[in-house]
Every structure is written in C-alpha cells, then in structure tokens.
Amino acid sequence: MTQTHKRRADARTNRDRILAVARDVLAIDPAASLHSIAKAAGVGQGTLYRHFPTRESLVLGIYRDSIDELVSLAPSLLDAFKPLEAFRRWSERFVDYGRKKHGVADMLRAAMTDQDFRETYWPMVDAVRLLMDACADAGEISKPIDAEDFLQLLALLTQLPPTAEGTARSERLLELAFHGLERSEDH
C-alpha cells in the first residue's frame, strides 16, 4: 500500500513536470513534437502518452487553471460593470488569451465533439450564457443568440495570426459581432 502510494506520487510528479515543461516548450514553439516534450521533461514517450493521450489533452492540462479563471471571471465582471461592458471585456479577454496561448483553439474544437473535453467546455458556454442573458435582461441587446454559437465565434477569432494585424482584425470583427448583438432601435 505504501508502495502503491509511492508509485502514485511518482506518477503525479511526472505529470506535473510534463505540464510545467510542456508549457514552456510550447510557448517557444507551438508546434513542438511530443517526442521533444517527453525528452525535455525527462520521461519516456509512453509516459507522456499515458498521461496525455492527445495533444489537445496536454494543452487542456496546461490551461485548465486559466480556463477556470476565465469562467469565474464572468460573474466578477458583471459585478463591476454594466452587463454589455462586462460581456465585451470578457470576450476580448478570451480572444486575447486564446491567441497568445497556442492550441487553445484546437482544444475548443475538440471540445465540440470529444466527450472528455465537454466538462471544460460546458462551464465556458455557461459563462457566455450568463453574460449574454444579463445583457438581455438589462435591455442592452435585442435578443440573446445561442451561447455555443457565440463561444465558437470567439474560438474562431482566436485562430487569426498572432501578429499586430491579426490582433487588430480580431478586435474589429469582435466589434462587428457586438454591433450585431446590440438592440436594434425599434422605430
């Protein structure tokens, strides 16, 4: 039993080191091979595979904490700002974050279909719905659209190149989307 415990501790240490190393390596080269990550972490390829069977699951492991933060940011923003402003800030934060941290977009795409990812995906959809419903209740948007639709749009914007031009473009397109959400004046 102590042996089992010891083994488990080893496994956990490995997992943590893989995550720490992968975060750094992928920050430098987003397309770094899983071989190179395993080597940099000082583990065999099989060990990396045991813990993270796909590249997406590795990225998910790296950014899970940040994603939780992002989700919990939604109610905080609603406390501090008017709903539409909160929604806008949250969306900007999301896209900014997603573009800087490579692989988040692919992870979101996987979340659409892969059962393992939905536990991370749903809270994000809920965050969007929370923000959008608040805007609707306050009368700041005409009618809320599907929360998944909007989250997917944010995920797509994340895929624009991380250049200055790409960043500016995603900001403008986000502006367009919000303009589309805003209440149309009934005349």
Added chain:
Amino acid sequence: MTQTHKRRADARTNRDRILAVARDVLAIDPAASLHSIAKAAGVGQGTLYRHFPTRESLVLGIYRDSIDELVSLAPSLLDAFKPLEAFRRWSERFVDYGRKKHGVADMLRAAMTDQDFRETYWPMVDAVRLLMDACADAGEISKPIDAEDFLQLLALLTQLPPTAEGTARSERLLELAFHGLERSEDH
C-alpha cells in the same frame, strides 16, 4: 524544339492528371497524404512536388476555377438582386463552398501571408468590397467595414465542422455578422 514542345506537353498532362486525381482523392479523404495522391496519379513524388510545392498550392490548383467563378458571381448577383441581398447570397455561397471543399480555409490563411497566393486572394477581397460598397451606396448598411476583415471572417466560418450542426451554426453566425453590418437606425 519539337522535343521541348513534347516535353512540355507531358508536363502539362501530368499536371492535369494530378489535379483531376487530387480532386477526387481529397474529396474522399481531405487528409490524404501527398504520397498517396502521387501514387494514385501515377507519378513520382518529385513530380507532384515540382508542380505543387505545398499542399495549399495543390488545393489552389484544384479550386482556382471555382474561385474565379465565385469572384465573377459578385457582379452578376448585384445585377439580379438588391445589394444587401446580393452580398448575403454571395457570402452564403462562399461559406457553403468553403466548407464542402476541404482545404480552402487553409489556402485562404496561406493567402494572407504567402506572396504566391495573393493573386488569387486580392480578386476575392475586391469582390467583397464591390458588394459591400454597393450596399453602402444603397444605404442598406451603415458603413462598410474593411473588406479583408469580412473575407477573413467568412474564411473562419468555413472551418466549422461540415456537420448539419456546423452548417446551421455558420448560417446563424453569418446572420449575426450581417445584422452588425446593417444600418443602425438613427433616432
């Protein structure tokens, strides 16, 4: 000279056969390897590479005709419909086409940076600008946004999964974008 001519004819035949085969193979498996395409076309890998140094350039070769059609469709639609309706129809056509024919999205991304692709990219930007300006002149949208921005948005929508759900989602998001473009009522 006749020899040179004969050679050139061979090269052209090869090129055409590669394109015809690649079109079929990629329709069945969008991720088909270049090896398998070369083999299916009955040419060496080097020959495929000579004609199409990247996967994107191969996709571009396959769909260049269709892209030209799409570009020339813009003025035709403007003749037949009111500008906003024309713009909407063109956009739907674009997204529909891009999602069905895999690889078009990657090609468009390459077009953003790669010099070789810009000759195909610019006419599409021009088509978007033509449609959007017509809408603005007719007073159907408040003010035109950057044509490249909008084209990139269309390209992103193309990346949604080619399922019934993905198709419906891209339609709804396109609707959102157009709602954002439409003239805000000045009150």
Added chain:
DNA sequence: ACCTGAACACCGTTCAAGT
C-alpha cells in the same frame, strides 16, 4: 527538361521489457 522512386529526417503511437 522533366520524371522516377529510393532515401532521409521526422512525426505520432505501440508495446515488450524492466522496476
């Protein structure tokens, strides 16, 4: 000129062998 296809470096993935 143009084509062929073996060869190269590399990728994700597996699995027998160790502890």
Added chain:
DNA sequence: ACCTGAACACCGTTCAAGT
C-alpha cells in the same frame, strides 16, 4: 502500477539517376 525507449508505420521533402 508505472516507466522506458526501441520499433513501427507514416509523413513531407530531397536528390541522384534515368529518359
């Protein structure tokens, strides 16, 4: 239980050899 790392099938790319 968990880890290692050689091995496998495959990828895009190159290039000496042919015609």
